[in-house]
Amino acid sequence: MTEVILLGLAVAVVWKLYQWSRAPHDAPLRSVTLCLLSAALSYPLAMPGGASGVDTVAGHGTAKLMQNVLLLLTVYFLMCFYLYSADGQAGRLRARREALLVAAVALAITVAALSVPHDVFAGSFSTADMTIPQIAFFYGGAGLYLMYALGAAGRWTRRYARMSRRPHATGLWMAAIGLSAMAVACAVRAVFVAIRWSGGTVPQPLMAGVAFLLVVSILLFFVGVTYPGARARVTSARLWLRRRRDHRRLAPLWQLLAEAYPENVLRPASSGLWDRWRARGVHRRYHRRIVECRDGLVDVSPHLVDASEDIEVLALPPAVLADRLRRAVDTMGKGSLVPRPAVRLAVPEEDNREADVRQLIAVSDALRLSA
Template identity: 70%
Template sequence: MKVLLLVLDAAVLWKVYQWRRSPDDAPLRSVALCLLSAALSYPLAMPGGSSGIDTVAGHGTAKLLQNLLLLVTVYFLMSFYLYSADGPDARRRVRREGVVVALAAVALTVAAESVPHDVFAGSFSSEDMTVPQIAFFYIGAGLYLMYALAVAGHWTRRYARMSRRPHSTGLWMTAVALGAVAVACAIRAVIVGIRATGASVPDLVMTAVAFLLVVSILLFVAGVTYSGARARTSAVRLWLRHRCAHRRLAPLWELLTEAYPKHVLPPASSTLWDRMRARGVHRRCHRRIVECRDCLIDISPHLADEEDGLPLREVDPRELAVRLRRASALIGQGVPAPRQAVPLAMGDGGDREADVRQLIAVSDALRTAA
């Protein structure tokens, strides 16, 4: 739970930072306030946080505050979708929904404060639902949560239909999770109604509803993070591939730039941070590829072998590595280029990735020969 709280706090800080940079972005503001409300309610659900507040303000205060913050959380979640998709009427609709959540919060507060604190000190499973105020509190909170989550789930499904993978996958997971939580809230409201009459509900049903809530919340977290996690995974894989390509191109680059130092481009930055961050790694890899290609154009006239008659672009990477070493030695001796430049070390695919693979193959051959 502490790890989840730290993750939630980090998300809150990030969104608040983005909100500060774009204060007029209404959907971003809604997301930031949604996460902030959730982060504030989370400690109240923990034994240490609830007991501390109950000791100061009386039994049941932590539960009341937690439920009010949950109402605010789902209200801002719903507001995000309304701002994003409801067009010109979004602001008016958000204000109307704000009045609804305010009335719900006042009603729950009145219900909680109208009973003795010791009566309101239990949990959902142990609370005496025959007390009208207690039953009203749980039914009212559950129905509003069900309503707000159902609206958010409706907009999520609409976005999922309009999106492509991987975004649609995460949105469908989120939509299913929101719908499942709404169903769980509705079931809990029915359970409260049954217990308010004095009847009992089997423990198996209570356990099943609690399990549904836990699974739905986990699915919701997975859904909202799916697209970002996929993007981060792809970014890390690209970072590793470019870092590996930069390292594997080192033998070829060193040989060529020793012969043609004029083609070495000035680095944008030489700090350790720039060498490790994604943008710096991509830039350094691209610069090395460009430098190798430019040098190969200049050195190509020294590589032609009249005996085999093969075009240079069809020469095996190992043979090309041998010729590159001979050509580099000739250039060091000042031998002029005997003919015009020709293309070489180009892939069959005709794209940049195929050319890079050929460059790496030649560089690996130089490394092996050395």
Template identity: 50%
Template structure:
């Protein structure tokens, strides 16, 4: 179950980061995070027996395990680069990232040499069944584990610092990511200790190894949730606003239709569009919502002299239904060609200077028109 959850979170996180990177390809920290998630996502299927066997059948025994570990080391490196790019200027971040690439290159070269010099009969074994008395095998797991501890611990230090300074939801995501990284550092340290113990000839209980592996999966899941959390929360909040604007846009339609028929020249978009084109889209609903609010307000200003002649301009003293009836009468009077004796006056104005309050007054009037 945990493995499936990690796979789903990885796909969602990678999709989201690729979308963000497509919008800001020059963003160094974002590019580093995207490469980190991409490396983890690519390494994930190689951890399954089916995926490892399929890759080994093409590249040779042990190549899947080698590639998986190289990708995980690269993911830890790019995670570290995210903070290097974030705390330094562009040139300084690149310079420090190049220096940090040296330990990565040494680790990758060492584990690659260890795999290539390991007997083919031993390469296909996984961590739980490996014979750590073989020096190349022990060196492979020890070097990979130690580099992961170094890189993730470095990133954890920066994550902890930023989490203390950030505000929600970013802070919540950073704390979750920090907890996941702390778990990965602890688990990788324990695994490295297990390698040393077995290298020296002492056994490690199989059940204890299984528990450590499960904790590693949970730590990775917690880290991926933390990385994705701020973006998901922001998207949910944006979706709520989108739905609210979409709903209010539709509720304003009766008022807007009445005023637009009387004053078509006040439309902010004078290009003829079809009904399907005019429907709110995911990207354009906010623009159309604000445009409809402005057009309704402009129409009320223009009809306000006729409402003043009827003594009906003070909507606060009347129900929306009564005011809606006066509005229809005023529009009919204007359409008949009669001139207004009064000047423009405020119509359906809220008690405070707030856009939401203004929209509530317009929506109440529009609902009254629809009910009538």
């Protein structure tokens, strides 16, 4: 699970860095990118292997200090995203004031950490000696700022969730609940610090429960911010698969009409192998094939009926129309007369693109079955 989260963070950071390189003046995008980058850099420092490696080189407690400073930066840049997105110039001014605050907190906990022996930081939050004022200030100060920033971000997220529609609203509500739960967990941990600093004890199951709440809230926030994008990607993938399938199903009709009217075949925008699998290439070929089939049906329509037949005969079932299409194409080059002007064929009852495509596919499937 740890490796999956770290891999997901790395992929998200690389993608946001790429987007930022294309829009370097986009302040909200810059904030999101720096937020993810700070989170990704802090995550390995929370792992035993990463922390021990840094501590071996720089001394005990260095990894913990770096991790907490990066967490402060993570929530600060998260706040900046909302400030730059909504408040305009006022948001920029407040972001500068918030930068002074986070810098002051980071400097204060750094001084507190450097003022005690390195081996004091060898333990974790649950085992640290909170009766040492510097240790209590280190954990309490960082926790209070995290509570403040996460609470503010959760409040702004709830505001956006009320103004949004699904699926974005669903993801925003999950993110808001996750942020609020993280803020509550940080507040409770600050209370634990105060109790332990004054000489009291906190039951281990209670501290484990708060730690579990923190993990669950982080996961809920992660799911919330990725839900709209993941759902959009799933929808896009389903559309991609359906249009590839429909493109293949239209092949019999397209081949018949392309042989009869090669001038209707549009020039492809790209013939590369990669274009056959890219979403843009698949959608482009799909729409081009529909246009080519429709143009071919208009051209072949005068050859389908005799002058003695009523125009209503063109409203034929797909199987009958497929048979007439094949016979018309076979006889076109044998001097057959064109008795009437062009008309639309395979017209669906519903006046929309999806119904039109279904009608064309029905005729193409009938051609395939009768081959």
